[in-house]
Amino acid sequence: MELKQVGEFGLIDLLKDNTIFDSSSVVVGIGDDAAVTLPTPRQLQLLTADMLVEGVHFALETTAPWQLGYKAVAVNLSDIAAMGGTPKHAVISIAVPKHTQLDFLTNLYDGMKEICREFGVNIIGGDTVSSPQGLVINVTVAGEVEPTNLVRRSGAQIGDIVVVTGPIGNSAAGFDLLTKGNWEDYDFAWPLVTAHLTPRPQVKAGRVLAEYGATSMDDISDGLASEANEIASASGIGLIIRAADIPLSPEMIQAAGLFEKQAIDYALYGGEDFQLLFTIKPDQYRLLANQDIGVQLTAIGEVVEKAAGVVLIDRNGNRTALEPRGYNHFR
Amino acid sequence: MELKQVGEFGLIDLLKDNTIFDSSSVVVGIGDDAAVTLPTPRQLQLLTADMLVEGVHFALETTAPWQLGYKAVAVNLSDIAAMGGTPKHAVISIAVPKHTQLDFLTNLYDGMKEICREFGVNIIGGDTVSSPQGLVINVTVAGEVEPTNLVRRSGAQIGDIVVVTGPIGNSAAGFDLLTKGNWEDYDFAWPLVTAHLTPRPQVKAGRVLAEYGATSMDDISDGLASEANEIASASGIGLIIRAADIPLSPEMIQAAGLFEKQAIDYALYGGEDFQLLFTIKPDQYRLLANQDIGVQLTAIGEVVEKAAGVVLIDRNGNRTALEPRGYNHFR
Numbered sequence: 217m218e219l220k221q222v223g224e225f226g227l228i229d230l231l232k233d234n235t236i237f238d239s240s241s242v243v244v245g246i247g248d249d250a251a252v253t254l255p256t257p258r259q260l261q262l263l264t265a266d267m268l269v270e271g272v273h274f275a276l277e278t279t280a281p282w283q284l285g286y287k288a289v290a291v292n293l294s295d296i297a298a299m300g301g302t303p304k305h306a307v308i309s310i311a312v313p314k315h316t317q318l319d320f321l322t323n324l325y326d327g328m329k330e331i332c333r334e335f336g337v338n339i340i341g342g343d344t345v346s347s348p349q350g351l352v353i354n355v356t357v358a359g360e361v362e363p364t365n366l367v368r369r370s371g372a373q374i375g376d377i378v379v380v381t382g383p384i385g386n387s388a389a390g391f392d393l394l395t396k397g398n399w400e401d402y403d404f405a406w407p408l409v410t411a412h413l414t415p416r417p418q419v420k421a422g423r424v425l426a427e428y429g430a431t432s433m434d435d436i437s438d439g440l441a442s443e444a445n446e447i448a449s450a451s452g453i454g455l456i457i458r459a460a461d462i463p464l465s466p467e468m469i470q471a472a473g474l475f476e477k478q479a480i481d482y483a484l485y486g487g488e489d490f491q492l493l494f495t496i497k498p499d500q501y502r503l504l505a506n507q508d509i510g511v512q513l514t515a516i517g518e519v520v521e522k523a524a525g526v527v528l529i530d531r532n533g534n535r536t537a538l539e540p541r542g543y544n545h546f547r
Numbered sequence: 548m549e550l551k552q553v554g555e556f557g558l559i560d561l562l563k564d565n566t567i568f569d570s571s572s573v574v575v576g577i578g579d580d581a582a583v584t585l586p587t588p589r590q591l592q593l594l595t596a597d598m599l600v601e602g603v604h605f606a607l608e609t610t611a612p613w614q615l616g617y618k619a620v621a622v623n624l625s626d627i628a629a630m631g632g633t634p635k636h637a638v639i640s641i642a643v644p645k646h647t648q649l650d651f652l653t654n655l656y657d658g659m660k661e662i663c664r665e666f667g668v669n670i671i672g673g674d675t676v677s678s679p680q681g682l683v684i685n686v687t688v689a690g691e692v693e694p695t696n697l698v699r700r701s702g703a704q705i706g707d708i709v710v711v712t713g714p715i716g717n718s719a720a721g722f723d724l725l726t727k728g729n730w731e732d733y734d735f736a737w738p739l740v741t742a743h744l745t746p747r748p749q750v751k752a753g754r755v756l757a758e759y760g761a762t763s764m765d766d767i768s769d770g771l772a773s774e775a776n777e778i779a780s781a782s783g784i785g786l787i788i789r790a791a792d793i794p795l796s797p798e799m800i801q802a803a804g805l806f807e808k809q810a811i812d813y814a815l816y817g818g819e820d821f822q823l824l825f826t827i828k829p830d831q832y833r834l835l836a837n838q839d840i841g842v843q844l845t846a847i848g849e850v851v852e853k854a855a856g857v858v859l860i861d862r863n864g865n866r867t868a869l870e871p872r873g874y875n876h877f878r
Contacts, residue, residue, distance in 0.1 A: 266674050
């Protein structure tokens with residue numbers, strides 16, 4: 217059945233089941249002019265949005281609708297995680313070509329609902345409209361954070377350690393595998409393709425890092441080079457990153473070999489890893505490193521004086537300025 | 548200059564000035580992973596989103612970018628108004644064709660900023676991405692409301708009066724004038740075209756109506772017929788609406804004559820008026836009618852038992868069921 221046969225209100229009826237996973241904070245969900253929620257007293261409110269456009273951010277040849285729905289929410293939860301916060305509610309707008317099959321849309325929303333269920337996030341509203349061309353998805357996520365746990369980009373201080381929460385570059389290698397064909401032939405492809413299609417936001421880790429006093433934090437959506445520069449610029453400091461210490465997965469190194477690329481380039485410029493990059497005082501890092509927080513923390517550098525910019529020290533000890541090359545969606 | 552020459556980060560730099568109009572509630576605005584706001588203690592949080600798609604919701608032949616920006620925010624403020632709330636913050640995502648001129652985008656954002664300035668709403672974040680085809684704008688607005696002032700669709704009670712805050716149908720008549728040519732030839736066209744292109748959300752009226760005990764409320768985005776049915780259905784009651792009492796502007800009646808349409812049809816099925824439709828107890832309505840609240844209230848009917856559905860009584864006293872014909876953006 218096609219969307220145009222049921223219309224906007226019919227679609228909303230189909231999608232609004234199983235959207236509330238933490239009812240204690242929802243006063244009005246889908247179905248009024250606006251959603252109404254009950255904030256937790258004395259917490260700050262967080263708000264973030266990401267728009268995904270067919271042909272720019274995804275291609276339906278390389279992603280199933282369920283995966284696309286999952287990722288569209290995941291990238292927003294990752295932004296909340298990077299503030300040290302807890303995601304609470306999602307508002308989802310989609311523009312849909314009118315010949316879209318209803319099955320496609322229910323699968324898309326099932327992916328959204330799955331990640332919302334996992335993270336206790338309520339889908340409380342949105343907009344469903346027609347698109348003359350491709351699919352467009354905008355997800356807005358509201359979250360909360362205690363004032364003491366808020367982690368901004370701008371708090372890095374000289375002497376802090378620079379740390380990441382997991383392997384970097386897997387998503388970009390997965391993208392190459394998906395778009396350059398035959399990835400099913402390679403056993404090593406699975407974790408990379410999965411990292412690209414259904415990234416897991418580091419919400420739990422973000423909370424713990426905030427509690428341990430992370431001084432600045434970003435999620436790695438645009439590549440390590442870009443995010444490191446964001447922190448350096450916002451904090452008014454410099455960063456030194458040691459290439460040899462950046463965690464690269466063996467699978468990603470295999471993929472780099474297959475495509476005759478430098479594995480480190482996937483990590484520096486690839487993006488969409490959704491690991492967290494953060495800075496923290498050395499003594500706090502030592503405390504943290506002794507805990508099991510469910511992710512593999514790796515120190516990859518230090519915060520230095522501003523004049524340094526972001527400097528990459530390669531395996532031979534050579535220092536080069538690490539430019540914030542990343543995605544420019546307008547080229 | 549074209550967008551692709553400055554890229555996403557260049558665009559954000561151009562647009563982020565003059566975005567904070569009530570700094571007391573903003574902890575972090577544009578420029579981090581998520582925006583951070585300070586909620587007012589003991590208020591409920593409101594969240595609403597609307598997506599506008601080029602070729603579906605607007606055509607660049609009939610709207611200037613400034614007007615489009617204004618309207619994209621206005622429709623969301625109207626949703627907050629319909630809950631009895633105060634809009635506080637906006638998060639704006641746009642997908643932009645890469646050959647778009649920067650002037651176009653600065654004008655678009657200037658329209659957004661103008662209405663945000665008028666209503667004290669902060670632009671605190673968003674996403675700027677590329678579109679392979681037309682322009683897509685998603686605005687999410689967060690607002691607040693005291694628990695006692697929250698007005699839902701579902702609270703209408705038998706015996707309530709049905710009221711609107713101003714003339715209905717102007718926007719649809721304006722749309723016909725804009726799309727059927729030569730509207731500049733008609734003096735009566737101005738208020739209609741203005742109602743369509745730059746609708747004013749009834750935020751102040753919504754606050755007062757909530758304080759006076761409106762029992763249910765909707766903004767008229769999809770036409771009076773559709774909104775009346777929404778209230779009837781959500782409240783589990785029936786409505787009687789007297790056609791002769793629906794306020795129609797003389798300009799709209801002139802436009803209907805020009806296009807050989809029934810003026811009442813613009814009001815019932817046109818949509819995008821963004822007046823408020825609400826129900827209220829008769830004694831409360833008498834109190835309200837004596838106040839100057841900045842809008843012209845008009846009683847157009849009563850709330851009756853559910854079995855009635857929504858009934859329109861025409862000028863000859865004939866009763867017909869008023870079906871929720873409205874926009875179906877998927878046809």
